[in-house]
Amino acid sequence: MTSQVFSKRKLIVEKLANQIRRGEIGPGQRLDGEHRLAEEFDVSRGTIRQALGELQRRRLISIQSGIGSFVTYDGHALDQRLGWAQALAEVGSKVTTRVLSIEPISGSQVPGLPDDVALDEAIAVRRVRTTPGEGGAEVAVSFECASVPAVGSLRDLPIRGLKDDSLWASLREEGLIATNGQQSVDVHQLDEREASILGRPVGSSFLRTVRTSYDSDGQFVEHVLSLLDPSHFTLKLTFGDES
Incomplete structure (x- = not known):
């Protein structure tokens, strides 16, 4: 039996x-x-x-106690599988993305990388997203540090830049398509460096999300640490009795 x-x-x-x-x-x-x-x-x-x-x-699915979670921007649900830029564009937001830097780093320099991810070399992509504020001045609403494996065409990102200005497109070009992963969220007070990047007072409270993604074979795709302005971004949960 x-x-x-x-x-x-x-x-x-x-x-x-x-x-x-x-x-x-x-x-x-x-x-x-x-x-x-x-x-x-x-x-x-x-x-x-x-x-x-x-x-x-096998990292083919993710089992959660709830049905799922998603991030909204000004009340619009964002499909994070598309990457922030495309997801924000699809909901009609007036958000501009500016790349601060693209540089090679060691795996040990990736902030909050899970212990089970073996990563010797990575490419770090740091970006700020802004939206028009009062008087038309741009106001930063998020700061993001994305780390991806330094493999294949991704090794050249510091030189050639992102494909179509999209990290999501650059990953797909290399055949890395995220299908599952995990994400955590907490409230974070900005330190001096972060406050300078975002144009906010030191100690300002932002939502901090940390997301690690894998493909259908369990291969590491991307690790993203984001600081999100809570006046625009919200994390919502849906739950029920199904797996």
Whole structure:
């Protein structure tokens, strides 16, 4: 009986894994809930839960206690899979992105990089986003430091710049497409350097998000630390009883 359950679980894992790799289950798309999957595969919810746990260990899916989370800008939900610039443009925001620097760094210099990510060399892309304030003056609403692996064409980013002014497009050009990951958020008081970049008083409170992304094979794609003006950006959660 035990071997039968193991065999069913393995078949479920491989079927779902193949659907994800072939793109039949797209990036960011939710799987059916445990109950529906159990009915589809004619197994117990416990077997489904074990199969989903294996897919998570392979970094093909992310299992959360809630249904999901997303960031909004002035009330508009942003699809972070597109990158900030494209996501902001799609909601019609008047936000301008300015690249501060693109430079090679060592993996040990990446702030908050998870211990399980093996990264010797990286490319750090630092950007500020601004929006028109009172009197037309530009006001900074976010600062972002994105670190990506120094592989292939990405090694040349400090020289040639971002493809189409987009880090998302540069990653896709190299074949790195984020499908899953994790993100944390807290409230952060700006230090002197950050305050100078954002044009705010030292100690001003900003939302700080740290996001690490992987592709469908579990390969590291991107690690992003963002400081977001809480008067514009909000983190929202949705929750329910489905996986």
